[in-house]
Each structure stands twice: as structure tokens, then as C-alpha cells.
Amino acid sequence: MLCGPAGMMDALSPMWTEAGIAHRLKTERFAAAPRVEVPAGAAPSKVKLALVRSGRTVTTERSETLLEQLERAGERPANGCRMGICNTCLCRKRTGVVENIVTGELSSEPDEDIRLCVSRARTDIELTL
């Protein structure tokens, strides 16, 4: 069974072919979906992130993910993979519009769970942090 970084897998898998046992090699690859880039000017330059539990309001000027913005503001939200796979960063969004940077989908539903590591604010956001 071979699983790991793409470069390592690409370097090692020919060894099974060279040994004549390629049929015995099982591989598993993981990769994050490519990020969808928002054209300049499409994202707001400033958004407010209201954190319900802590009572803080964070104003951000960058179009980074919510996880990156919160960390920059000194918050420490739970996280793991930072690429939308593990759901460790799941957080309830009470209001606001977020963009999923993997799919490009916009979501404006109130009281929905979002992944901070793949969500970017498109409007002011209220989070239950």
C-alpha cells in the first residue's frame, strides 16, 4: 500500500513495475481541489466578523479565508487539514454571505455550518465563536 505526498508516490511506484509486481501495488492519493480565485475587486475590501461568544468584532481588509483572518486577529479557532477535508474548523454562521473558495459557491443561508478554512466573507459575517 503506497500513500503519501505526490512526489514520493511518483518516485516510488515505478519500483513495483521494475520488479514485475505492479499488480500488487495499491495506491491512495489525496489532494485538495484547486482554489477558485475571485477576480480583483469582486470581494469586498473590508468586512466585519462579529464573534458572538467572545463579543469581539474583527474588521478585516483582506480577502483571505475566515480561518486566516481570525488567526490574524489573534483568535485560535480549531482547525486541522486547512483544506476543507476534516471538518475540524466547522463553525456556525448566523448571518452573512460566504464564498466557498474551492467550489466558488456563494452561501447566504442563516444559521448554517461552514468550514472556516475554505470560506471567504463576501459580506459582514456573524459567527458563533
Ligand code: FES
Ligand atoms: S481545517 Fe479541516 S476542514 Fe477546515
